[in-house]
Amino acid sequence: MRFLILGLAAIGFLGTTTPALAAGDTVFTGRPALQLAGHEAGADDAVTREEVERKKRELREMERELREQERADRAEDERRHARRRERQARMWVGIGAGVGYGAVDVPCTSGVFGDDCQEEGILNTYSANVTLAGAGGALRLRGIRDADKGDDARTPYEQAALLGTRFGRSNWYGFAGYGRFRHVDDRYPEDRAAGFAWEIVFAPASESLTGLELGFQGNSGDDVDLVAFNIGMRLGALR
Numbered sequence: 683m684r685f686l687i688l689g690l691a692a693i694g695f696l697g698t699t700t701p702a703l704a705a706g707d708t709v710f711t712g713r714p715a716l717q718l719a720g721h722e723a724g725a726d727d728a729v730t731r732e733e734v735e736r737k738k739r740e741l742r743e744m745e746r747e748l749r750e751q752e753r754a755d756r757a758e759d760e761r762r763h764a765r766r767r768e769r770q771a772r773m774w775v776g777i778g779a780g781v782g783y784g785a786v787d788v789p790c791t792s793g794v795f796g797d798d799c800q801e802e803g804i805l806n807t808y809s810a811n812v813t814l815a816g817a818g819g820a821l822r823l824r825g826i827r828d829a830d831k832g833d834d835a836r837t838p839y840e841q842a843a844l845l846g847t848r849f850g851r852s853n854w855y856g857f858a859g860y861g862r863f864r865h866v867d868d869r870y871p872e873d874r875a876a877g878f879a880w881e882i883v884f885a886p887a888s889e890s891l892t893g894l895e896l897g898f899q900g901n902s903g904d905d906v907d908l909v910a911f912n913i914g915m916r917l918g919a920l921r
Contacts, residue, residue, distance in 0.1 A: 774920055778809050781805065791869075844859035854883070863875045866906055
């Protein structure tokens with residue numbers, strides 16, 4: 683009986699000291715904490731994706747800038763090489779053959795058709811030259827020889843020293859200088875005759891040791907005139 687009374691008294695004491703739970707109250711649940719953790723994880727994923735996209739855009743921009751820089755560097759290298767090629771000297775020895783027209787004043791002699799005071803005609807020619815051309819100008823030494831002396835005792839030929847220049851960046855050159863004829867004609871009283879020599883030359887660059895050369899040549903003096911066209915080959919530094 684004593685134990686029953688003590689048990690009832692203990693139950694009554696606990697009832698007075700423990701607050702009553704309102705209807706619908708929940709003693710414990712873990713769901714809100716889980717929802718908060720999931721929201722934070724989603725936010726972190728979004729930040730990570732934005733960071734990755736930003737890094738990708740930066741990399742693409744860097745690649746574009748690198749490509750533009752590479753193109754600019756290649757263009758500058760090509761311009762530098764072109765300037766270096768222009769400054770490089772070209773030197774060659776050329777030989778060729780051509781055709782021309784020559785005329786020389788000689789002492790007049792009487793003939794059936796009147797006084798004969800000039801020898802003239804079409805010439806077949808051989809030519810040779812040594813040429814040095816650089817950025818500052820060009821020097822050319824040439825010789826032109828008649829291929830057929832005809833009735834004359836000696837074969838006429840011309841020697842000339844010319845200075846010139848290259849026409850811009852082209853493969854054309856212009857020369858002018860002093861020329862001298864030897865053994866012009868048996869009827870010509872002097873052994874030599876001088877004149878103004880000139881030449882227009884087309885000499886394209888070549889990666890090999892041989893190349894093409896075209897020349898329009900002339901020499902004009904008081905008594906002798908020559909105009910010729912020559913085509914030939916050349917050997918040397920032709921770049």
